[in-house]
């Protein structure tokens with residue numbers, strides 16, 4: 001049993017939900033997905049959580065750096081995350097890849113709301129993605145519609161043939177079965193994710209041989225040239 005109190009888990013969940021739903025200059029498709037997720041979340045907020053045993057995943061070695069950065073960009077969220085961060089159910093859900101040894105210790109997800117999460121829902125997932133520095137999350141796809149909100153770390157996000165470096169506060173929407181990938185630079189990435197639609201079927205990697213690998217640019221090209229298109233939901 002975790003030593004964290006139920007109240008600390010609830011404070012983090014509420015911070016996650018409010019950070020996810022906070023208003024910005026959203027595109028209409030992002031705003032519609034936020035509204036859908038918020039509606040699905042409603043029934044889960046009244047029940048007590050089932051607090052899991054800490055997974056002890058290696059990605060937690062990045063938490064101190066991520067929390068320090070989050071205190072700069074989202075201090076209220078950092079305050080809620082800090083007491084529970086290391087105890088979250090961080091996990092890596094793919095099979096190992098021969099072409100990416102060690103990847104399973106460089107990135108993980110901690111789901112707070114979902115089919116097997118502390119707050120149970122079969123309609124929506126809400127959680128955190130944490131990826132270590134200088135890591136590549138290979139191209140993948142899934143039936144669920146996915147919306148990311150970047151909390152900490154500027155990483156390169158690829159959707160189909162478009163790639164762009166996205167800072168904290170960015171929203172990235174992946175429609176069902178859209179092929180996408182992420183690559184971090186010198187700083188780890190922490191992002192809130194949501195899933196709607198088919199939240200049961202897992203994400204699958206796409207092989208380059210299948211022609212599904214997205215395009216990435218060098219950081220210099222993307223930042224200096226400013227030519228990378230902004231990711232949208234149209235991928």
Ligand SMILES: [Fe+2]
Pocket residue numbers: 140142146174180203
């Ligand atoms: Fe995804």
